[in-house]
Structures are given as structure tokens and as C-alpha cells.
Amino acid sequence: MAKQDRAIRTRQSILEAAAVVFDERGYDAATITEILARAEVTKGALYFHFASKEELALAVIDAQMATDLPAGEPGRTSKMQELVDMGMIFAHRLLVDPLLRGSVRLTLEHGSTNLNRSSPFNGWTELHTRVLEEGKERGEVLPHVVPADTAELIVGAYAGINTMSQAINKRADLERRATVLYEHVMPSVAVPSVLARLDMAPGRGARALAEAERRRAAAQVPEVTPAGVA
Amino acid sequence: MAKQDRAIRTRQSILEAAAVVFDERGYDAATITEILARAEVTKGALYFHFASKEELALAVIDAQMATDLPAGEPGRTSKMQELVDMGMIFAHRLLVDPLLRGSVRLTLEHGSTNLNRSSPFNGWTELHTRVLEEGKERGEVLPHVVPADTAELIVGAYAGINTMSQAINKRADLERRATVLYEHVMPSVAVPSVLARLDMAPGRGARALAEAERRRAAAQVPEVTPAGVA
Incomplete structure (x- = not known):
């Protein structure tokens, strides 16, 4: 080595x-x-x-921003599915990835130190804003939506359901809570024809990763490195 | 004394x-x-x-549950306005009430101790569930809404925009973020005729408290004690 x-x-x-x-x-x-x-x-x-x-x-x-989320991959049904998948995959990974768990705890802990916790909030907000803007260009997003506002709301609300899930039952139900979040918010974001086809059900995180895996295999793209998916 | x-x-x-x-x-x-x-x-x-x-x-x-929110007061336009007001008044008070700020920090801080933080989450969820159930009985709520799920979502999402607002700019913009939250969620909760009349704009917290004050004065009910509004 x-x-x-x-x-x-x-x-x-x-x-x-x-x-x-x-x-x-x-x-x-x-x-x-x-x-x-x-x-x-x-x-x-x-x-x-x-x-x-x-x-x-x-x-x-x-490190939470560096985890290899398959954002922007070809083969997705819509940009709005990509938006939902960011949260559903995050919920799925949080249960299996200790690095992500440590990162989330440090971010959500309003500690006594001056540790700057705004970076993941800003990073996730930028990522969500970009996907919403792309969705808007493709006609997937309702006309009144302001991408930056919606992005900040989803990122903030997601952090909260995560904290609540942690406080109440050690995150065991985060995926179900993420589903409830998207079910409430996406009708105010996506146009009906896109909304009707969104998969926001629990288990979507695992399904999205499996789909990405199948697409990679079909395209014969080399597998991501273990560090990339850890 | x-x-x-x-x-x-x-x-x-x-x-x-x-x-x-x-x-x-x-x-x-x-x-x-x-x-x-x-x-x-x-x-x-x-x-x-x-x-x-x-x-x-x-x-x-x-103590955050004991703060005197004018829930269930007569004279409100709708139960859904009462739902929104819980969050808008909370945002308003958080800026002026140190007891509420300390309480919120302890609740949202995922500390190293075994301090049980679930009580305000559960308390607020019960309160929101009750108002949603009453709204449902009055025909203010869309038929597919499950009051407990929507209640948990609003309470969790609110906690998150609070944490994010704290991390990014010391809660200065919490009210605006609460407005964005309700604008996204309420169309999935309230029937259109109720939705159209909701005041979810920044400043609603102060307006709701002033309205409650006027109603109290009109009804010549004795003022609440300083401890009750502190």
C-alpha cells in the first residue's frame, strides 16, 4: 500500500x-x-x-455532505423524485452509517461551544435549491415556488423530524416521518402530474439505492469505492 | 407578601x-x-x-408548555388559525422570553445526559392533535388528514426550522421561516375556504396576542397575571 x-x-x-x-x-x-x-x-x-x-x-x-448520494444521476423519473430521494436515502443511511450519525449529532446539537454548525444546513440548502431550480426549468414545479425558500424549509423541517425522532425513539421511525413530511410539502411544490408519480413511501431510500445500483451495472460504470458508499 | x-x-x-x-x-x-x-x-x-x-x-x-398561549379562546376565525397561531405566537415570544429560550435549548440539544427531552414534543403534539381533531369535526380539515401524523410533522418541522434559524442567524428570522412552513403545509391540511382566510404572515404572533387582548378587554375578563404572559 x-x-x-x-x-x-x-x-x-x-x-x-x-x-x-x-x-x-x-x-x-x-x-x-x-x-x-x-x-x-x-x-x-x-x-x-x-x-x-x-x-x-x-x-x-x-463528512455528511461528502456521502455519495446519487444526486443528478441519469435515469431518475423526475427532479422532484431526486429531491425526495435526498431525504429518503439520508434516513436510510442514518441507520447504517456511524459517520453520518456523528455528523448529524454535531450539527443538531446546540452546544456550548462556538463550533460552526451552519455548513451542512447551507450545503443541503444549496443542493435542494439547485434541484428545485432544475425542476422549475423542466416545468415540474408550481409557479409560485421560490426555490431557496422551499429548500430551506425542507432542510430545516427534516432536521427537526430527525431531532424529534431521536428524542422520542432513537430514530427508529425517521423514514416514516420523512414520508409524512414529503406527503405534506410536495403538493405545495410539484405540479400534479409529477406529484402523482412520486415514490415517497417508507423504504424509498433502499429502493433508490438499489435502482442506482442497477443503472450502474447496466451502464457498466465501475462500482463506487467502499469509501464512497460507507 | x-x-x-x-x-x-x-x-x-x-x-x-x-x-x-x-x-x-x-x-x-x-x-x-x-x-x-x-x-x-x-x-x-x-x-x-x-x-x-x-x-x-x-x-x-x-415551562414551555405552561406559557399562556391563548389556545381555545373564543373569537378565533377558525381552528386552523388557532393551529397556525400556536407556532406564530411561539416565534414571537421566543424573541422576548428568556425562560422559553432556555426551555427550547434544553429540548433541542441532544446532550450527553439522559435528560428526558420528549415531554415538550409530546405536549405540543397532543395540543396540535386536539386542535386538528376539533377542526376536522367542524369541516375545516381535508378528509385524508390523520391528525396525529400532521401534528407530529408540524411540531417536528417547527423544531427544525428553529434549530436552523439558531445555527444560521441566532433566531432572528424564525418568524419568516414559520410563515414559509405554514404556507407549504397548510394547503395539505385545511380546506380551501378556510385556507384562503388564514393569516400566516410574519407579525401574526403579535397580531394574535393583540387580538386576544382586545377580546379580553371587551369581555371585561380580568387581565392575565404577569407570570401568565411572561
Whole structure:
């Protein structure tokens, strides 16, 4: 293994270990010592990649935007399905991906520190705005919709159902709550002919990923790397 | 001042001081010492009312349900306006009421402790469910609406726009975000004739409180106590 590959893997192990510790303890209570123990790396290795706990937390926060959501893939029925899929796939992955869970906890925790949590909100809002604007160009979106407002609403509301699901039953019902959100909001966003064909039902996250997988296989595009889907 | 009145006021001062400290520092970093200094009471007085920091935090959390929202008042145009007003008045009060701010922070902070945060989510959900059920009986609600699902969605989504507003600009735009939420959700909830008459615009919180005040004056009902509107 080349020196550079090893460095990338070490960085990834540290990030994943940190995400688990942040998810379990929160930012304030998490310690570098515990992250080191879980990542099984030396203090020197950790500080080579991240100068401080804060820098580590910011990298974990940013990792939620780096997860390989199949946005903009060809073969989707509509841009509005793509919009819904962002949330449905996120709900699905949150149950299986510790890095995403740590990132979400740090983002939604209104902690005592000055950790800047606005970056995922802004990142997701930009992504949603872009998809809504593209949908508008294709005639999928109702005329009164202001893409940036709708984007901010969906991102904010989604964060809230996530927090509520966490507070009430450890996120076990997030997918069902995401379905209820889209069922209430999409009739105010999509034109009826597009709305009627949207799949917003629980399980859509897994279905969308399976569809993307089939499209990739059919197109004989090389598979995404494990890091990309983790 | 009777002994009992004094005890009630002392309890209220402690609660308000605790709310400010929790809002500024978060649950984990807040100390009893700081709360004592801000409330200007003795340690003995504090422990007479609250056995621990946890008990104090739970009382602050519960205080958000005790704030005197004029729910169920006569003179409202519709139950759906009452539904919208719960959120618009909340946004208005959050800017002026430190006790509510502390309560909201504790509720939305996914802290490292086992503090039970589900109570306001459940309380608000029950209140929203009741208003939706009453609206349904009066023919204000679309037939496919399941009151408990819609109630949970609105409460969860509201919590999220609150968190996002906090993360991005210290809640300065919460009212505008609440307006965007209701504009997107209410068309999927209220029948068109009721929808057309809803006031969901920014400033509705202050307008609803002023209307309630005028109705009270007209009915010559005694004013609510300062504690009730604080």
C-alpha cells in the first residue's frame, strides 16, 4: 500500500472513530483520548491529520455532505423524485452509517461551544435549491415556488423530524416521518402530474439505492469505492 | 407578601435564572453556582425547590408548555388559525422570553445526559392533535388528514426550522421561516375556504396576542397575571 493510501485510510479511521465518540458523548464530553483508543492510532498520527478536537469535529460535520448520494444521476423519473430521494436515502443511511450519525449529532446539537454548525444546513440548502431550480426549468414545479425558500424549509423541517425522532425513539421511525413530511410539502411544490408519480413511501431510500445500483451495472460504470458508499 | 407568595416568586426567579444559564451554556456546562449568582438566592433556597441540576432542567423544559398561549379562546376565525397561531405566537415570544429560550435549548440539544427531552414534543403534539381533531369535526380539515401524523410533522418541522434559524442567524428570522412552513403545509391540511382566510404572515404572533387582548378587554375578563404572559 502506497504511503499516501495509508494516510487516507488512517484519516478515515480517525474520522469514523471520532464520529462514534461524538455521537455517543456529544462534543463537550468527547475526549481525544477516547477517540485515539477507538481509532487505534497514535497521538502523533491523529495530530498529523487534525490539529484539535474542533478541527476533527468540523471534518466530521462536513463528512455528511461528502456521502455519495446519487444526486443528478441519469435515469431518475423526475427532479422532484431526486429531491425526495435526498431525504429518503439520508434516513436510510442514518441507520447504517456511524459517520453520518456523528455528523448529524454535531450539527443538531446546540452546544456550548462556538463550533460552526451552519455548513451542512447551507450545503443541503444549496443542493435542494439547485434541484428545485432544475425542476422549475423542466416545468415540474408550481409557479409560485421560490426555490431557496422551499429548500430551506425542507432542510430545516427534516432536521427537526430527525431531532424529534431521536428524542422520542432513537430514530427508529425517521423514514416514516420523512414520508409524512414529503406527503405534506410536495403538493405545495410539484405540479400534479409529477406529484402523482412520486415514490415517497417508507423504504424509498433502499429502493433508490438499489435502482442506482442497477443503472450502474447496466451502464457498466465501475462500482463506487467502499469509501464512497460507507 | 405571604410566605407562600414569596416561595412562588423565589421558585420563578430560580427557574428564570436557570433558563438563562442553560440557554447560554448548555446543560452540561451550566453550574448551580452560576444559577445561584444570577438568581441572587441562597443555596438552601435553591435546593428547597429543586433537588438537583437535572430536576431544575426538567422544570425549565416543562415551562414551555405552561406559557399562556391563548389556545381555545373564543373569537378565533377558525381552528386552523388557532393551529397556525400556536407556532406564530411561539416565534414571537421566543424573541422576548428568556425562560422559553432556555426551555427550547434544553429540548433541542441532544446532550450527553439522559435528560428526558420528549415531554415538550409530546405536549405540543397532543395540543396540535386536539386542535386538528376539533377542526376536522367542524369541516375545516381535508378528509385524508390523520391528525396525529400532521401534528407530529408540524411540531417536528417547527423544531427544525428553529434549530436552523439558531445555527444560521441566532433566531432572528424564525418568524419568516414559520410563515414559509405554514404556507407549504397548510394547503395539505385545511380546506380551501378556510385556507384562503388564514393569516400566516410574519407579525401574526403579535397580531394574535393583540387580538386576544382586545377580546379580553371587551369581555371585561380580568387581565392575565404577569407570570401568565411572561
